[in-house]
Amino acid sequence: MAKSTDIASDKVGLHYRVAGRLAAAYIRFVFATSRVVSEPEDFAAKIGRLHPGVLAMWHGQFMLVPNINPNRLPVRIFVAKHADAEVLGQALTHFGMELIRGAGSGTRQRDRGGMQAFRYAVKSGEDGWTVALTGDIPPGPARKAGIGIVMIARQTGLSIVPAAMATSRYIALDTWSRFTINLPFSKLGIVVGDPIKVPKDADSAEVERLRLEVENQLNAVTLRAYALAGSDLMGATPRLAWPPGTAPIEKPGLLLKAYRLGTRALTPIAPIILRHRLKRHKEDPDRLAERQGVAGLPRPAGPLVWLHAASVGEVNAILPVITALAAARPDLKLLLTSGTVTSASLAAERLGTSAIHQYVPLDTPRYVARFLDHWSPDLAVFTESEIWPNLILSAAERKIPAVLVNARMSKRSFRKWRRFGSVSAPLFSRFDRILAQNEKLARRFIEVGARRADGVGNLKADAPPLPVDEVELRRLSRAMEGRAVLLAASTHEGEEAIVAEAHRRLAVTQPGFHTIIVPRHPERGAAIAAQLAGTGLRVARRALGELPTPETDIYVADTLGELGTFYSLTRIAFVGGSLVAHGGQNPIEPVRLGCFALTGPSRHNFDDIYDTLIQHGVAAEVTSADDIVEAVRSRADDPAAAAAFEQKSRAALASLTGALERTVAALLDYIPTDAGLKRAS
Known part of the structure; x- marks a missing residue:
C-alpha cells in the first residue's frame, strides 16, 4: 500500500x-x-x-x-x-x-x-x-x-x-x-x-x-x-x-404548504389575537382593520413602490431610502408598512407627505390577498430579516418584483434556514435581488436559496442623525446642573440591573453622578422604576412628567422619539440589547451625536459597524458592570481622548457610508422610466 x-x-x-x-x-x-x-x-x-x-x-x-x-x-x-x-x-x-x-x-x-x-x-x-x-x-x-x-x-x-x-x-x-x-x-x-x-x-x-x-x-x-x-x-x-440570477425559483415544499394551510385555517381566530394585542397596547384601536388587510386610504394613481419595515430601527433605516426615491422619481407613489405602534408613530412624525403609512397585514393568505389586491404595488421592498411566507409568495404569484434591502442573517438563523432548505429556498429564490449588509451575509443568503445577493453596506450608517429637541435639551441640561451622566440606551430586560450596579460604583467616587435609562420598549418604564427603587435607588420617570433633581440617581426616560435628545446630554452611552442575547442595537446613532459607544458581547446585528467603530477608537466592548465603570472612568480621566473623538468619529462614519446610494440605484433598476416595471421572473 x-x-x-x-x-x-x-x-x-x-x-x-x-x-x-x-x-x-x-x-x-x-x-x-x-x-x-x-x-x-x-x-x-x-x-x-x-x-x-x-x-x-x-x-x-x-x-x-x-x-x-x-x-x-x-x-x-x-x-x-x-x-x-x-x-x-x-x-x-x-x-x-x-x-x-x-x-x-x-x-x-x-x-x-x-x-x-x-x-x-x-x-x-x-x-x-x-x-x-x-x-x-x-x-x-x-x-x-x-x-x-x-x-x-x-x-x-x-x-x-x-x-x-x-x-x-x-x-x-x-x-x-x-x-x-x-x-x-x-x-x-x-x-x-x-x-x-x-x-x-x-x-x-x-x-x-x-x-x-x-x-x-x-x-x-x-x-x-x-x-x-x-x-x-x-x-x-x-x-x-452560480452566476447571479441563474439559480432556479424553487417550488414550495410540504412545510411551506402546511404553513399556508395553517395560516388560512387560523384566519377566523385572527380577530381574537388582535383584540388580545390591543389590550396589551400593541395595536392601534383606530387602525385595527389594516392588520386584516383592509386599507385605510385609497390607492393613489401611478406607479407605487411598497416598502416594509418591521419596527422603529428598520423604519429609521428605510426613511432615507424613501426620501431618495421620491427625489429621484417624483412620479412615484410610496407606501410604507410596519408592524408596531411605535414605528407607526415614528412614521407619522418623519414621513411628511413623501409616503403613505399603513400597518402590515397579519400573514394569512386572505389578509395578504386583500392588501395586495387593493394596493397593487409595482415593486415590493422588504427590510433586514422580514421574511413572511404569505407576503413573499403572494407577491411573487402576482409577478411583483421583490427586493430585500439592508438584509442580515445571524449565524443561528443561517443554521436554521440551512436545516429547512425546503422552506428557505422557495422563499429566498423569490427575491429578484437581495442587498445585504456585507459580502459574508450575501453568501449566506445565496447558500439558503437566493438567486442574486450582493453586499452593499448597512443603511443605518447612512441614516440622518436622530432628531434633537433643543428646548427639551436645555431643560434637561439645567436639571442636570453639570453632573456627570451615563446614558443606557435601548436597554432590554436584564440590562437595567447591570447598569444600576455600575451606577452605584461610579457614584461612590463621583458624587452627584447620574444615569439615564432609555428602555427599548417604553411600556416597561414603570416596572424598571419599581425594580430600581426597590434596591434603594432614587428614580424619576419622564413618562410621568418628572425631571431629574439633584437627589435623583436614575432617570427612566420611558417616552418615544427622544433618544437623540438624550444622546446629546452625555459623551458616553451604553447601547443595549448587547448584555443579553439580543444582538445589539444601532451604535451609529450615539457616535453621530458625539457619544462614545459601549456594547456588550452580543452585537451580531451590527458586527461590521462595531468592528469599524472600535478600530477607530470611538466604541468599546464591555461584559459586566465592572467594565462599564472602568470605561466611564477612563474616559473621564482622559480629556485628550475626548477631544480627539470628533475627528475619529468622522473618519469612522465616512468609512461606513455608501449603502444608501447603492441601494437606491439598485431599486431604481426595477423601476424603468418608460417601458413599464420589471416583473419577477
Missing part, C-alpha cells in the same frame, strides 16, 4: 482501511461500467508528457481522479485531516497514490496542517512527483482558486495541469463544494486542459493573474467534462458559484 506523509498505514483505524478498500472497489466499478469520452483522446499520454506537474481539480469533483492516471505515474495528493477525507484518502492509496495530509485554512482560523503539507508538496515536486490538489480550499468559497496551488507551481517550477471528470449520472451532496458521487453505467467525460506555467520570479500581481487563470481554466475544463458526459453541471455546482 502507498505511503502517507505523516500517518503510517498501520496507525489508520481498521474501519477506515475497510471503508477505503470498498470505496476503491466502487471507483473501479464506476470506471469499468462507464463509457469514456475524453479531450484529448490520448489524455493519459498528455498527463505523461506533463509529468511531473501540479494536477488541479475542483473540490467535490475528484472522486474519479485515479482514472486520469491509468499509467500509475508517481502522484502525491493532498487529503485533509478529517474523517470523511480519510476514507477517500485510503481509497486513493489503492491506486498507487501517496497522501499529503493537510489543507489550507481558508476562512478558518485554526491550523489544518497547510504549511507542513505545502513544504512536503514542494519537496515532492522537486523529487519528480506529480502533486495533485484541489484549486479551492475548504470551507469555501467553492470554485474560487486559492493562491496555494500557484505558489507550489512557482516554488517547484512545475506546470499546473487543470483536469476534470464527470459522469452522466451522479448524486451531488449538500456540502459546501457539492461533493459529487459518480454513479456506474454512465457516460464518463474526462478533460485535461493546457498547462499553466508560473515563473519563479512572478510578483504578487502576476501570481494573482495566474490564480485567476487557474480558476478560469478549471471552470472551463469542468464545464467541458460535464458536456462530454451529457450531464447538468449546475446540479453539481454550489449555489455560491
Whole structure:
C-alpha cells in the first residue's frame, strides 16, 4: 500500500482501511461500467508528457481522479485531516497514490496542517512527483482558486495541469463544494486542459493573474467534462458559484404548504389575537382593520413602490431610502408598512407627505390577498430579516418584483434556514435581488436559496442623525446642573440591573453622578422604576412628567422619539440589547451625536459597524458592570481622548457610508422610466 506523509498505514483505524478498500472497489466499478469520452483522446499520454506537474481539480469533483492516471505515474495528493477525507484518502492509496495530509485554512482560523503539507508538496515536486490538489480550499468559497496551488507551481517550477471528470449520472451532496458521487453505467467525460506555467520570479500581481487563470481554466475544463458526459453541471455546482440570477425559483415544499394551510385555517381566530394585542397596547384601536388587510386610504394613481419595515430601527433605516426615491422619481407613489405602534408613530412624525403609512397585514393568505389586491404595488421592498411566507409568495404569484434591502442573517438563523432548505429556498429564490449588509451575509443568503445577493453596506450608517429637541435639551441640561451622566440606551430586560450596579460604583467616587435609562420598549418604564427603587435607588420617570433633581440617581426616560435628545446630554452611552442575547442595537446613532459607544458581547446585528467603530477608537466592548465603570472612568480621566473623538468619529462614519446610494440605484433598476416595471421572473 502507498505511503502517507505523516500517518503510517498501520496507525489508520481498521474501519477506515475497510471503508477505503470498498470505496476503491466502487471507483473501479464506476470506471469499468462507464463509457469514456475524453479531450484529448490520448489524455493519459498528455498527463505523461506533463509529468511531473501540479494536477488541479475542483473540490467535490475528484472522486474519479485515479482514472486520469491509468499509467500509475508517481502522484502525491493532498487529503485533509478529517474523517470523511480519510476514507477517500485510503481509497486513493489503492491506486498507487501517496497522501499529503493537510489543507489550507481558508476562512478558518485554526491550523489544518497547510504549511507542513505545502513544504512536503514542494519537496515532492522537486523529487519528480506529480502533486495533485484541489484549486479551492475548504470551507469555501467553492470554485474560487486559492493562491496555494500557484505558489507550489512557482516554488517547484512545475506546470499546473487543470483536469476534470464527470459522469452522466451522479448524486451531488449538500456540502459546501457539492461533493459529487459518480454513479456506474454512465457516460464518463474526462478533460485535461493546457498547462499553466508560473515563473519563479512572478510578483504578487502576476501570481494573482495566474490564480485567476487557474480558476478560469478549471471552470472551463469542468464545464467541458460535464458536456462530454451529457450531464447538468449546475446540479453539481454550489449555489455560491452560480452566476447571479441563474439559480432556479424553487417550488414550495410540504412545510411551506402546511404553513399556508395553517395560516388560512387560523384566519377566523385572527380577530381574537388582535383584540388580545390591543389590550396589551400593541395595536392601534383606530387602525385595527389594516392588520386584516383592509386599507385605510385609497390607492393613489401611478406607479407605487411598497416598502416594509418591521419596527422603529428598520423604519429609521428605510426613511432615507424613501426620501431618495421620491427625489429621484417624483412620479412615484410610496407606501410604507410596519408592524408596531411605535414605528407607526415614528412614521407619522418623519414621513411628511413623501409616503403613505399603513400597518402590515397579519400573514394569512386572505389578509395578504386583500392588501395586495387593493394596493397593487409595482415593486415590493422588504427590510433586514422580514421574511413572511404569505407576503413573499403572494407577491411573487402576482409577478411583483421583490427586493430585500439592508438584509442580515445571524449565524443561528443561517443554521436554521440551512436545516429547512425546503422552506428557505422557495422563499429566498423569490427575491429578484437581495442587498445585504456585507459580502459574508450575501453568501449566506445565496447558500439558503437566493438567486442574486450582493453586499452593499448597512443603511443605518447612512441614516440622518436622530432628531434633537433643543428646548427639551436645555431643560434637561439645567436639571442636570453639570453632573456627570451615563446614558443606557435601548436597554432590554436584564440590562437595567447591570447598569444600576455600575451606577452605584461610579457614584461612590463621583458624587452627584447620574444615569439615564432609555428602555427599548417604553411600556416597561414603570416596572424598571419599581425594580430600581426597590434596591434603594432614587428614580424619576419622564413618562410621568418628572425631571431629574439633584437627589435623583436614575432617570427612566420611558417616552418615544427622544433618544437623540438624550444622546446629546452625555459623551458616553451604553447601547443595549448587547448584555443579553439580543444582538445589539444601532451604535451609529450615539457616535453621530458625539457619544462614545459601549456594547456588550452580543452585537451580531451590527458586527461590521462595531468592528469599524472600535478600530477607530470611538466604541468599546464591555461584559459586566465592572467594565462599564472602568470605561466611564477612563474616559473621564482622559480629556485628550475626548477631544480627539470628533475627528475619529468622522473618519469612522465616512468609512461606513455608501449603502444608501447603492441601494437606491439598485431599486431604481426595477423601476424603468418608460417601458413599464420589471416583473419577477
